[in-house]
Amino acid sequence: MALDNHTADPLVSSADVNGTTVYGKDGNQVGEIDHLMIDKQSGKVSYAVMSFGGFLGLGEDHYSVPWGKLNYDTSKGGFVTDITQEQLTGAPERPNDWYNNRDWEKRTHDYYAAPYYWI
Amino acid sequence: MALDNHTADPLVSSADVNGTTVYGKDGNQVGEIDHLMIDKQSGKVSYAVMSFGGFLGLGEDHYSVPWGKLNYDTSKGGFVTDITQEQLTGAPERPNDWYNNRDWEKRTHDYYAAPYYWI
Numbered sequence: 001m002a003l004d005n006h007t008a009d010p011l012v013s014s015a016d017v018n019g020t021t022v023y024g025k026d027g028n029q030v031g032e033i034d035h036l037m038i039d040k041q042s043g044k045v046s047y048a049v050m051s052f053g054g055f056l057g058l059g060e061d062h063y064s065v066p067w068g069k070l071n072y073d074t075s076k077g078g079f080v081t082d083i084t085q086e087q088l089t090g091a092p093e094r095p096n097d098w099y100n101n102r103d104w105e106k107r108t109h110d111y112y113a114a115p116y117y118w119i
Numbered sequence: 120m121a122l123d124n125h126t127a128d129p130l131v132s133s134a135d136v137n138g139t140t141v142y143g144k145d146g147n148q149v150g151e152i153d154h155l156m157i158d159k160q161s162g163k164v165s166y167a168v169m170s171f172g173g174f175l176g177l178g179e180d181h182y183s184v185p186w187g188k189l190n191y192d193t194s195k196g197g198f199v200t201d202i203t204q205e206q207l208t209g210a211p212e213r214p215n216d217w218y219n220n221r222d223w224e225k226r227t228h229d230y231y232a233a234p235y236y237w238i
Contacts, residue, residue, distance in 0.1 A: 011165055011218040014133040014155040036133040038155070038164060040191040045162035046130055072159035099130040 014038075021078035022050060022070065033079070034062055037099060039117060046117045047099075048079070052088065064094055066114035087112070133157075140197035141169060141189065152198070153181055156218060158236060165236045166218075167198070171207065183213055185233035206231070 012020075017033055024030040031052035039046045047064040070079040092107045102118075109116050131139075136152055143149040150171035158165045166183040189198040211226045221237075228235050 009219045010159060011156040012159050013168075014136060014157060017133060017157065036157070037130040038133060038136065039129060040131050041129065043164035043186045045157060045164070049132075067162045070162075100128045 021076075022048075023073070023076055023078055023080045025080065025082045030081070030083075036067075037064070042117075044117050063088060063091070064098060064108070066109050066112050067117060068114040069112055083112070140195075141167075142192070142195055142197055142199045144199065144201045149200070149202075155186075156183070161236075163236050182207060182210070183217060183227070185228050185231050186236060187228075187233040188231055202231070 014036070018035050020033045021029055022031050022033060031050045034049045034051050036045050037047040037049060038044070045067045048067055048070055049062050049064050051062055065081070065083065069083055070081050072078075073080045091111055092104060095101055095104055098104050105118075106116070108114075133155070137154050139152045140148050141150045141152060150169045153168045153170050155164050156166040156168060157163070164186045167186055167189055168181050168183050170181055184200070184202065188202055189200050191197075192199045210230055211223060214220055214223055217223050224237075225235070227233075
């Protein structure tokens with residue numbers, strides 16, 4: 001879904017972002033945001049946990065994508081990413097403690113060439 | 120409530136932060152987070168929209184507090200703020216379009232001496 005009737009607003013509620021559509025570079029819908037992960041200390045969004053159901057047959061699995069890989073497109077009312085299926089399926093496997101595992105975090109950010117959110 | 124059983128984790132899900140307790144400097148519970156407002160472009164949390172029910176008789180009103188006024192305390196599993204009742208009741212009144220009103224945002228951040236999140 002799009003972000004309700006506030007798509008042009010610069011701020012979005014944490015209660016509304018879940019379910020927001022994510023588009024690929026070609027403009028097609030590739031998935032949606034399940035929830036965001038927020039770094040408590042800095043208040044920066046660190047990951048979008050996305051479901052890619054329907055994205056080239058990837059099923060309903062969730063993937064943690066560095067926030068820097070998403071750009072908000074006000075004209076679409078959703079986020080755009082340049083992540084490809086190849087990138088997604090080749091990304092470092094997510095351990096159970098991924099949200100508290102700096103080694104996995106580093107490898108994942110390096111993999112996507114995304115800036116570390118913790119610096 | 121505290122942040123479930125993940126209070127020591129550095130990251131928190133946007134789905135879990137709502138309802139997190141906020142403590143005053145004296146350690147007493149002063150309210151809780153209703154939801155966060157996130158700047159879509161930068162991915163930074165801009166405001167905590169808090170309810171201060173029970174905080175010195177302020178009722179159940181919601182207040183938008185600049186994120187910089189909150190600090191996460193891992194030992195408490197919640198956020199701590201040094202905002203006082205006097206500050207809260209004297210803050211610039213929140214217009215309906217507060218989340219898209221840079222004039223109100225500037226006055227509010229200046230009032231709380233909080234750094235602008237948009238710079």
